[in-house]
Amino acid sequence: MSDEKKLAIIATKGSLDWAYPPFILASTAAALGYETEIFFTFYGLQLLKKDLALEVTPLGNPGMPMPMGMDKWFPVLGLALPGMQGMMTSMMKKKMASKGVADLAELRELCQEAEVKLIACQMTVDLFELNTAEFIDGIEYAGAARFFEFAGESDICLYI
Amino acid sequence: MADFDQELDASGLNCPLPILRAKKTLTGMESGQVLHIIATDPGSVKDFEAFANQTGNELMESKEVGGKFEFLIKKA
Numbered sequence: 001m002s003d004e005k006k007l008a009i010i011a012t013k014g015s016l017d018w019a020y021p022p023f024i025l026a027s028t029a030a031a032l033g034y035e036t037e038i039f040f041t042f043y044g045l046q047l048l049k050k051d052l053a054l055e056v057t058p059l060g061n062p063g064m065p066m067p068m069g070m071d072k073w074f075p076v077l078g079l080a081l082p083g084m085q086g087m088m089t090s091m092m093k094k095k096m097a098s099k100g101v102a103d104l105a106e107l108r109e110l111c112q113e114a115e116v117k118l119i120a121c122q123m124t125v126d127l128f129e130l131n132t133a134e135f136i137d138g139i140e141y142a143g144a145a146r147f148f149e150f151a152g153e154s155d156i157c158l159y160i
Numbered sequence: 161m162a163d164f165d166q167e168l169d170a171s172g173l174n175c176p177l178p179i180l181r182a183k184k185t186l187t188g189m190e191s192g193q194v195l196h197i198i199a200t201d202p203g204s205v206k207d208f209e210a211f212a213n214q215t216g217n218e219l220m221e222s223k224e225v226g227g228k229f230e231f232l233i234k235k236a
Contacts, residue, residue, distance in 0.1 A: 028176040031183035032214045100174040100201070110180055 014043030030114035
């Protein structure tokens with residue numbers, strides 16, 4: 001057993017905004033010398049696709065800052081209009097790029113370079129009949145027991 | 161500012177990229193060598209302090225110059 005600190009993360013969400021915390025924390029932890037693993041389950045498996053077609057939705061999210069004060073005058077139902085999610089996603093991506101926030105695929109690559117272990121939940125892959133050919137290389141497929149093997153010895157364990 | 165061996169311009173990059181780039185650059189350097197980092201992310205001031213504390217690399221200097229943040233880190 002090594003004396004390195006360990007960080008275990010469970011990533012459960014598959015939207016653009018929620019894709020950031022697991023990869024930001026994992027890459028930073030790795031840079032600080034932590035041995036790090038992320039277990040991707042349910043919607044979190046979207047974060048392992050080669051083509052990261054993630055979106056952000058303002059629906060059911062009153063905390064999301066909206067451009068041009070839209071949250072003040074735009075009725076909630078209007079946010080459900082076709083095309084609204086795509087528009088919000090593209091605005092969010094532009095905003096992130098203009099603020100020097102890392103591109104998600106880049107952050108994920110940095111995690112892999114830093115030997116962060118990425119584990120896909122086999123059960124969810126089967127449940128949603130996901131095509132693993134669409135996933136990036138270098139990931140492991142396993143179940144809950146595999147997660148605990150590492151998490152049980154971790155110093156920090158996060159559910160995101 | 162003291163002498164340094166390598167320089168990293170992380171201007172315009174946001175958390176956690178300045179730290180990740182610094183770590184990567186340090187990996188390619190020898191023990192005792194000094195890395196000069198320039199960043200614009202105000203959060204990097206506390207982050208480089210924390211990075212040094214946790215990795216054992218020494219933060220020799222941290223200052224603000226004309227709206228930018230500059231750091232000198234000596235590799236452990």
